[in-house]
Amino acid sequence: MEKGVSLERALEIAGGLSMERNSEHLPLDMATGRILFEDIISRVDDPRFDNSAMDGWAVREADCKEPGAVLRVVGTSQAGSTDVPHVREGEACSIMTGAPVPEGADAIVMVEDSTTEGNTVTINGPARPGYIRRRGENLTEGESPLKSGSLLTPSAISLCATMGHDSLPVVRKPSIAVIGVGDELTPPGEPLSKNSIYESNTFGISSLVKKMGCIPLRSDLIRDNIDDLREALDEAAETCDAIITSGGVSMGKWDLVRQIMEEEGQISFWRIMMRPGGPPLFGSWKGTPIFGLPGNPVSSHVVFTVLVAPWISQSMGSDENLGSRMANRVRVTMQEPLRGAPGKLCMRRISIRQEGESLVASTSTHQGSGNIHSMVAH
Numbered sequence: 001m002e003k004g005v006s007l008e009r010a011l012e013i014a015g016g017l018s019m020e021r022n023s024e025h026l027p028l029d030m031a032t033g034r035i036l037f038e039d040i041i042s043r044v045d046d047p048r049f050d051n052s053a054m055d056g057w058a059v060r061e062a063d064c065k066e067p068g069a070v071l072r073v074v075g076t077s078q079a080g081s082t083d084v085p086h087v088r089e090g091e092a093c094s095i096m097t098g099a100p101v102p103e104g105a106d107a108i109v110m111v112e113d114s115t116t117e118g119n120t121v122t123i124n125g126p127a128r129p130g131y132i133r134r135r136g137e138n139l140t141e142g143e144s145p146l147k148s149g150s151l152l153t154p155s156a157i158s159l160c161a162t163m164g165h166d167s168l169p170v171v172r173k174p175s176i177a178v179i180g181v182g183d184e185l186t187p188p189g190e191p192l193s194k195n196s197i198y199e200s201n202t203f204g205i206s207s208l209v210k211k212m213g214c215i216p217l218r219s220d221l222i223r224d225n226i227d228d229l230r231e232a233l234d235e236a237a238e239t240c241d242a243i244i245t246s247g248g249v250s251m252g253k254w255d256l257v258r259q260i261m262e263e264e265g266q267i268s269f270w271r272i273m274m275r276p277g278g279p280p281l282f283g284s285w286k287g288t289p290i291f292g293l294p295g296n297p298v299s300s301h302v303v304f305t306v307l308v309a310p311w312i313s314q315s316m317g318s319d320e321n322l323g324s325r326m327a328n329r330v331r332v333t334m335q336e337p338l339r340g341a342p343g344k345l346c347m348r349r350i351s352i353r354q355e356g357e358s359l360v361a362s363t364s365t366h367q368g369s370g371n372i373h374s375m376v377a378h
Helices: 007-014 154-162 201-211 226-239 256-264 297-315
Strands: 002-005 023-027 056-059 069-077 091-095 107-110 114-117 120-123 167-171 175-180 215-218 242-246 266-272 281-285 288-293 351-355 358-362
Touching: 002 007, 007 266, 007 281, 007 297, 056 069, 056 120, 091 120, 175 201, 175 226, 201 215, 201 242, 201 297, 226 242, 226 256, 226 281, 226 288, 242 297, 256 266, 256 281, 256 288, 288 297
Parallel strands: 002 266, 069 091, 175 215, 175 242, 242 288
Antiparallel strands: 023 167, 056 091, 056 107, 069 120, 114 120, 266 281, 281 288, 351 358
């Protein structure tokens, strides 16, 4: 067991024990927000054929070198047309956006740049080859624009449909047990006894787990009883892909998560040189990865964001370079100096506002690790 590691070392150690990565097939309608299990290959060219980028006239560019050219209208090409006229010298074909470009035509004139009379059209503007969308200019058959690990955004779902896929192989959502420990905790909505507090961490952690694309299984609160804790951990190890506990990881007499992990589990590291969130542990319980998060709500949220979330992404094969689910980095100008602790990575909750072209930030809230209000945008 390593003690007092850097965040970078903690990420490295945790990365050595991942959840098993499995797949399932889902229809497109159900795949939004999921992670691709394997590369997706296009079954078609996109566009499938040369088509017009706008309503107008399909013409031969050579026939329209001079303004006022008069061409004979030979028909119409509509989106979905199967019978498209051939355009020869001195001819034009009316064409709609997305419709196939007739054989013989090599340019499009916008409808606004024309006037019609009978079966002729007068060309008053330029004929542009660039108004033709060329076959395969977006995608070619066999190309793989979406790689394993990609997050399936609405745009990605549309792209998959364009490529001819009606279902996709995605990473199965891992199940993660969330266990809160402590005699002082009372479920929200129940009467509080003297010196008890409402339990909030398992709700927040479960929400974070869900935000990462996993299934949280939040257990009943575990009192400070090592037998009850052992039973809860055993059940979680049998039914879930990973375990997250809240509370009981520090050095006190009743920090039972740390104690039982030292005696019966396997601890890979304990404590990280950071603030808030210094005392977490990581290891395994009967082969199942387990994170022991601190009991203070801010600490548990911070540790999840900087440690657990990247670990989940790695386990699921998610490419975080394509966009993090948790947070984005921005550069800000601080209104006041920040004080840290020597040798520790210190993270502060800040409020950000726009001032002109810059983002300005301030630590406007109490920074205590028990102040979950400081984590809420306001």
